[in-house]
Amino acid sequence: MIHRQTLTQLAADLRARKVSSVELVRAFLARIEASQPALNAFISVTAEQALAEAEAADRALAAGRGGALAGVPIGHKDLFCTAGVRTTCGSRMLENFVSPYDATVVARLKAAGAVVLGKLNMDEFAMGSSNETSYFGPVRNPWNTHLVPGGSSGGSAAAVAARLLPAATATDTGGSIRQPAAFCGITGIKPTYGRVSRYGMIAFASSLDQGGVLAASAEDAARMLREMAGFDPRDSTSVDAPVPDYPAGLGEPLAGVRIGLVRQFLDQGLDPECERCVREALAVFERLGASLREVSLPNIPLSVPAYYVVAPAECSSNLARYDGVRFGHRCADARDLQDLYKRSRSEGFGAEVKRRIMTGTYVLSAGYYDAYYLKAQRVRRLIAGDFERAFGEVDLLMGPTTPTAAFALGSKTADPITMYLNDIYTISANLAGVPAMSVPCGFAAGLPVGLQIIGPHFAEQQLLHAAHRYQLETDWHLRIPERFA
């Protein structure tokens, strides 16, 4: 069955002309269509365009041309701007917004020959941990459709887990790649801040947002990331450093690699079954020759409060441009300018987005700025310092991605704080800007559990390598929900 193959295999088969891109695209489009009522992973499916791109890819491959991903079907989280195809950000505000340009990530994957099947569902403006804040309805977890897939990249994760696509783009501001990867039993990587261009990636919190990949395996993620990463002169925060050939660097032995288990991640909130899976995974790494020790990052408990000051502050400013004047939702029959602003924004944004805009506006206000925003920035530096010290002792940090496996739809929507605590293990990597992954490492009561691997700045290669070695020893990443097998 085509859909069970990894992106790596598909890319090779396409190049060997064992399969055509049109065949692949047809097969995956059929799966997408069949899954949509149950999963709601897509906001837009671009079947016609995808088939045209697939035909072009087949012609290129037949002529011996085509990029590294020629003919490979992928999808984009619906906050990457795509020229000619609407980009909604999961919001009513942008329900009908068609970008006039391609995001840099979109353009690079297009240049590599990837074929886009559609735009994936997500929490509104990437604000959420369950994909329940989407204006286009929640995405459901392929392992159990009563459960959430995680968020905000829930559509991307569910689609890859159900093998509606071999891989998809995603973004991670506080865990939005890793948490859904863990909940859906797939592999996700959030690169170093600045590694992947943010140009054309609709902003939530600019100093934390980072584009990345959700895929079936570390090797597949490496292939995607190689095409996406790199300096972009249109993003002043992107880093001008060479991009290693990630897939080529996989497979080195792990002997001598020093792994630190983050003590603060083994708190009372951690589900014992999840802890068991993580400890078993660490045992595998030890068998492979890595050394293991416990490491303390004392300021990690401050990461959630710091994050929920910094991220809303930036979001309150980033989302000011949605004012009903030039693009996006505009209220009907505005009486005057104030009315236009108030009603367009009140109607266009959902409750979680409004909550964060209000929180952010508050923490930046005169008289509160020092107490909240500046203090949060100081905490951020402390956390970055914790990581720096830890990486003086160990090469990689590991721990659980989430405190529990996927939870039921609607179970946390009433209390934002319990929802926010779901990101307790993932947020610190965003605050410090370091790269982090989530890799499937077992099942707790039949639901996937993620192992989180964190590295120093620009250590994507080491992360992918460790994850790949682990995946050579285990088959958790090859498990597919029965319904979609």
Place this chain on the structure above:
Amino acid sequence: MSAWETVIGLEIHAQLATRSKIFSGAATAYGAAPNTQACLVDLGYPGVLPVLNAEAVRMAVRFGLAIGARIARQSVFARKNYFYPDLPKGYQISQYELPIVAGGAIDIVLEDGSVKRIGVTRAHLEEDAGKSLHEGLGSLTGIDLNRAGTPLIEIVSEPEMRSAREAVAYMKKVHTLVRYLEICDGNMQEGSFRCDANVSVRPAGSDQFGTRAEIKNINSFRYVEKAIQYEAARQIELIESGGKVAQETRLYDPDKGETRSMRSKEEANDYRYFPDPDLLPLEIEAAYIDTVRAGLPELPDAKAARFVGQYGLSAYDAGVLTASRDLADYYEAVVRAVPEQPKLAANWVMGDLAAALNKEGLEIGSGRLPAEALAGLLARIADQTISGKIAKEVFEAMWAGGESADAIIEAKGLKQITDTGAIERAIEAVMAENPAQLADYRAGKDKLFGFFVGQVMKATQGKANPAQLNELLKKKLPG
């Protein structure tokens, strides 16, 4: 009535003369059809990001160095958040806590000729907003975002000016400076150079500041003077009649010649400044500063001092001639052609030429009368080919027709008569025609000497060399 002192600080906004905008590649040229020079970044489209224009940084550094300020090795762009239709992102990218230029001073010359130093607190880089258009749209307001993202440098003075005149002198000096530095075209009608004035009054001798009002967006020197005068008088009258000045933003209405309230302190926006996470802190290397410093032109004060020393001009004349770089360059080009006559050149450039330009509303750089052409005229005065009086006639012809001084002198036969014989013959003819006056003169009516000078000049169409004529008349009239 007690004596009051006015306290003024200015915030000058100068648009930097970069070709593209401060954070995007769109053109900055003025006057294009609305919204044709606004790209996706200027429109604040979802997903777009700002990239700093290095040329704007260079220009700000030039300004900082020219006023002896510190150039921050690290400065930070911040977002100033507020909603307005001509502000597409809902925030303006500016600099707040860490501006690129801090500390500095500008010297102005007061009416009594003394020099006063005005401190410049800071100068920071920011983007301009778009414009709201109200004309021809009925009850609607149009938005033109061509100006959105145009680079500005905001120059903030200390509250050290004490009269509207001083404020105007300071603003003119800054205007001169930015044009010398070629960082701003200084076009005030197009809004390239405009200012906000902070005005307060206090009893003379007090060391406390009064409550200030900020008069926004004044775009001419004359309006600055009038707005400040009006505002100071308003505040004094208010206080003297028992009222209190409110801290508020006011607008100057040039038609009515008054300022009026725009919004009070209570209504003021909380701008929620914070560092822009899309832009890294701006780092400036010492070597870069040195390079910019090496490229600075001779600045107005240095040039004026040189003109006094090198050309023997008065401080006043040197000040006038160095008020713009074009004027100073023109003057020096004239002097190069007639090196012996720096003062004559100064008089002509500041006098007849300035008047002629002014009359037609032209700038010195318009090329209407090249320096070489004016020098050609001055050379003929210097070598006595024509008198100063005839020179004015020649100048007018040159201005009107564009021919050279020599060609006009030749064509109109204006060459001065220096031939003693010719002048003598003219004198003899005049004496013969006016026997009665001659008799009176010889009888002791000395005043008639002037009459004879006039008559001979008339007979020679003004061309007789005045000195020679005097001498010969003195010899001949007594008989």
